[in-house]
Amino acid sequence: VFLQTILIGDSGVGKTSLLVQFDQGKFIPGSFSATVGIGFTVCIWDTAGQERFGSVTHAYYRDAHALLLLYDITSKTSFDNIRAWLTEIHEYAQSNVVIMLLGNKADMSSDRAIRRDEGERLAKEYSVPFMETSAKTGVNVELTFTAVAKELKHRAVQYPNEPKFQIHEYIEAQKGKSGCCSYF
Numbered sequence: 485v486f487l488q489t490i491l492i493g494d495s496g497v498g499k500t501s502l503l504v505q506f507d508q509g510k511f512i513p514g515s516f517s518a519t520v521g522i523g524f525t526v527c528i529w530d531t532a533g534q535e536r537f538g539s540v541t542h543a544y545y546r547d548a549h550a551l552l553l554l555y556d557i558t559s560k561t562s563f564d565n566i567r568a569w570l571t572e573i574h575e576y577a578q579s580n581v582v583i584m585l586l587g588n589k590a591d592m593s594s595d596r597a598i599r600r601d602e603g604e605r606l607a608k609e610y611s612v613p614f615m616e617t618s619a620k621t622g623v624n625v626e627l628t629f630t631a632v633a634k635e636l637k638h639r640a641v642q643y644p645n646e647p648k649f650q651i652h653e654y655i656e657a658q659k660g661k662s663g664c665c666s667y668f
């Protein structure tokens with residue numbers, strides 16, 4: 485089963501950096517060439533699985549199974565634009581798409597423009613999980629991708645009697661364990 489996850493958000497919020505941090509475990513400073521939405525594929529192989537390939541469409545994220553929606557905690561504009569991104573998502577993406585809101589650059593607390601609770605409130609309004617991340621320090625990066633992968637796997641392959649995976653609960657439990665929030 486191939487599951488497509490796409491990172492979206494304004495230019496410069498750190499989409500590429502976050503993916504590089506997850507993929508290579510390091511931060512490569514400096515801008516990458518402009519990317520509108522960048523995707524990666526989570527491949528889940530399971531004999532009980534069902535392949536779910538969507539048809540190719542013009543909207544690049546129409547076939548996405550998960551969307552990581554990023555803003556930059558030091559940029560009010562990038563935060564304000566989240567609503568517009570969400571409107572577009574609800575218009576074009578699959579209705580059952582897994583969405584996660586990420587406030588990136590959490591390491592830049594001295595330049596913070598958006599409080600953590602503002603991010604939380606927006607996420608609640610749209611009923612999506614929320615996390616502050618840093619592509620630089622790596623805080624919550626692995627947790628983000630793991631939570632999405634688990635949710636996608638759960639949706640694609642569900643065994644009888646398996647309890648429903650709850651992405652919100654998973655994130656809250658893991659946050660508590662890792663001491664993730666000492667940055668905030």
Ligand SMILES: Nc1nc2c(ncn2[C@@H]2O[C@H](COP(=O)(O)OP(=O)(O)OP(=O)(O)O)[C@@H](O)[C@H]2O)c(=O)[nH]1
Nearest residue numbers: 495496497498499500501514516518519589619620
């Ligand atoms: N301090 C800090 N800087 C970051 C972080 N994430 C990204 N950056 C920096 O922010 C700038 C933009 O990062 P990119 O990863 O290119 O952002 P993007 O969203 O892919 O940008 P576009 O491709 O233009 O859409 C670069 O200078 C990064 O080094 C972070 O978590 N902390």
